[in-house]
Amino acid sequence: MAEALRLLIHGASGRMGQALLRLVAEDERFAAPLAVSRRQPLERVSQGAAYFAASELDAVPAFDVLLDFSLPEGFDAALALVRERGKPLVSGTTGLSGAQQAALREAAGEIPVLWASNFSIGVALLQQLVRKAASALPGWDCDIIEMHHTQKQDAPSGTALSLGAAAEKGGAAPHYAAIRAGDIVGEHWVQFAGTGERIELVHRATNRDIFARGALQAALWLAEKPAGCYALSDLLSLR
Numbered sequence: 001m002a003e004a005l006r007l008l009i010h011g012a013s014g015r016m017g018q019a020l021l022r023l024v025a026e027d028e029r030f031a032a033p034l035a036v037s038r039r040q041p042l043e044r045v046s047q048g049a050a051y052f053a054a055s056e057l058d059a060v061p062a063f064d065v066l067l068d069f070s071l072p073e074g075f076d077a078a079l080a081l082v083r084e085r086g087k088p089l090v091s092g093t094t095g096l097s098g099a100q101q102a103a104l105r106e107a108a109g110e111i112p113v114l115w116a117s118n119f120s121i122g123v124a125l126l127q128q129l130v131r132k133a134a135s136a137l138p139g140w141d142c143d144i145i146e147m148h149h150t151q152k153q154d155a156p157s158g159t160a161l162s163l164g165a166a167a168e169k170g171g172a173a174p175h176y177a178a179i180r181a182g183d184i185v186g187e188h189w190v191q192f193a194g195t196g197e198r199i200e201l202v203h204r205a206t207n208r209d210i211f212a213r214g215a216l217q218a219a220l221w222l223a224e225k226p227a228g229c230y231a232l233s234d235l236l237s238l239r
Helices: 015-025 054-059 072-085 098-107 121-136 158-169 210-221
Strands: 009-012 033-035 049-053 065-068 089-091 112-115 143-147 177-180 186-194 197-205 226-230
Touching: 015 033, 015 049, 015 210, 033 072, 033 112, 049 054, 054 065, 054 072, 065 072, 065 210, 072 089, 072 098, 072 121, 089 210, 098 112, 112 210, 121 197, 121 210, 143 158, 158 177, 158 186
Parallel strands: 009 033, 009 065, 033 049, 065 089, 089 112, 112 226, 143 177
Antiparallel strands: 143 186, 186 197
């Protein structure tokens, strides 16, 4: 059996961070993780994870892969740390500025990086299907409708924008609509409409653990890769 991977989970107090910590504790492929959050931790060790404040990031012990699910204001420090230590970065932080996106691409010349707005393997497949559909249906209208819980702030969602980018690569010009209601985990509906017919591609998430599982799968995969900029779709066999 390969040596267990030690993860640094940056943004550990968020929904994704908490899901990652819970799943890592149940998976023998991973060693006890390091957890970083904005606030000073009440306990240094909790349920097997060692906790650090964001202000202590430079002092965290050795790790194999950094998983960043924080906020744009915390992203720069996480990126600087992996560049300094030469470690892979898996990031799902959305709302990055153009300068931060450029810095991520630059870092890919030194370390393996994988950024995704959504870590569902199903959404990664959906992106490929959208690109292929857009390429096969020139001149058709393309609409992307996304639904999330009422606490989600960005609209359109990062996933919707990623689906739109896939449509644009296929030659479509997507339009967006966003719905915020109840506790919807996440639904994305891509419609291609022509004269007298429509094609609909839909992904529905019913459990947030799918995103954490996808991120862990990405971390295991990226740990073995050379420097470069990767996408979640690279984990799939479909091209």
